[in-house]
Amino acid sequence: MDKELDKSGQRKLECADVSRCFQLLERIIDGNNIPDSKEIIQEKLAKCQPCFEHFHLEKAIKEAIHTKCTKFCMSEDMKSDIRKKIQEIKLDAR
Amino acid sequence: MSESQRKKYSQEEKDSIFDGEFMPHMDSMYNFAFRLTFDEDDAKDLVQDTYLKAYRFINSFEQGTNAKAWLFRILKNSFINEYRKKSKQPAKVDYQEVETFYNSDDVDYQGTTDLRVDSVKDMLGDEISNALNSLAVDFRTVIILCDLEGFTYEEMAKILDIPIGTVRSRLHRARNLLKEKLRSYAQYMGYKTDSEEEEEN
Numbered sequence: 001m002d003k004e005l006d007k008s009g010q011r012k013l014e015c016a017d018v019s020r021c022f023q024l025l026e027r028i029i030d031g032n033n034i035p036d037s038k039e040i041i042q043e044k045l046a047k048c049q050p051c052f053e054h055f056h057l058e059k060a061i062k063e064a065i066h067t068k069c070t071k072f073c074m075s076e077d078m079k080s081d082i083r084k085k086i087q088e089i090k091l092d093a094r
Numbered sequence: 095m096s097e098s099q100r101k102k103y104s105q106e107e108k109d110s111i112f113d114g115e116f117m118p119h120m121d122s123m124y125n126f127a128f129r130l131t132f133d134e135d136d137a138k139d140l141v142q143d144t145y146l147k148a149y150r151f152i153n154s155f156e157q158g159t160n161a162k163a164w165l166f167r168i169l170k171n172s173f174i175n176e177y178r179k180k181s182k183q184p185a186k187v188d189y190q191e192v193e194t195f196y197n198s199d200d201v202d203y204q205g206t207t208d209l210r211v212d213s214v215k216d217m218l219g220d221e222i223s224n225a226l227n228s229l230a231v232d233f234r235t236v237i238i239l240c241d242l243e244g245f246t247y248e249e250m251a252k253i254l255d256i257p258i259g260t261v262r263s264r265l266h267r268a269r270n271l272l273k274e275k276l277r278s279y280a281q282y283m284g285y286k287t288d289s290e291e292e293e294e295n
Contacts, residue, residue: 026266030240032247060214061269061276065241068219069226074124074138082120082142089149090109 011049018050025055029062102153115161116148122162122243123169129238130173130231140177144169163249166239170253209277217276221283225275233268240265 015021021044028037044051074082103111123144127137147168148155155164226234239245239253247265251258 023262023266026269027247027262030247030265031244056211057209057214057273058269060211061272062241064214064217064222065226065237066244068217069223069242070219071121071242072125072128072137073121074141078124078138079120082138082145085142086112086145086149089146093105093149 011047011052013049015048015050021048021051022054025051026058029055029059103157107157108149108152111152111155111157111161112149115157116145116165119162119165120145123165126166126238126243127169127173129227129234129242131177132227136177140169140172143172143176147172160249162243163245163253166243166245167253167255170235209273209280213280214276217279221279222276225272225279228275229268229271233264233271236261236265237268237272 024034024040025044028034028041034040041055045055120141123141124137127140127144128134131137131140144165148165151168155161226237229237235254236250239250240247245253247258247261250261254261256264
């Protein structure tokens, strides 16, 4: 990615290394342990428009999936059935 | 530690591991199973089968390691080996999607789509869920494991039996496909996309 801002001080409109930057940003969003990740994000987002957009969109989608998708839970009847089966197996094993 | 080196657990230890480390994951397992099968009974059978196998093979579980990842790996294998085989309906796979995106670790990272952050934030859970559910099962799986269940790339690699590089590339492709579905949905529902805004200006 370009290290410097363009002459007007705006973010660069094109990223010079999209593959490397996007992969790095995705690894950071996914919580991988990347040294200096805060500084990397700060720099990339301040200087590169594609990185800025990619980061915020990926983050929004990840958060939407995590918070908005229903977590299907088992009914108590189902849980009870499974516990019974397991109990039978345990007794057989003794 | 190899399985042959690992000590066999006593009956008390087995019960303690099973009740203390395995049973708390029943809801997460069911959620994963349901999102794979889209059927309550099949999902229940998968979870039950996973627990029965976990008990049978408990000596190959190393106490103190990640029990949830270990259980998810069994469930995923059961789904592939048994559920898909016995299911009367073939798995819903968009083969063109798979052929185009699936067979290589090389990922073509492109610029962002014109899907807007605000549109994503405005979408309802059902809209996001429907888009996720419409993905081919292997793409759906990586998103569920990463974004819904919070597994790390390393854990996902173990659950899915694939290298970490493949986890990364499959996840990236899955998210691109999801973005496409969400973008179509956003347009259909009348949310603005960047391209529409450009056309207006």
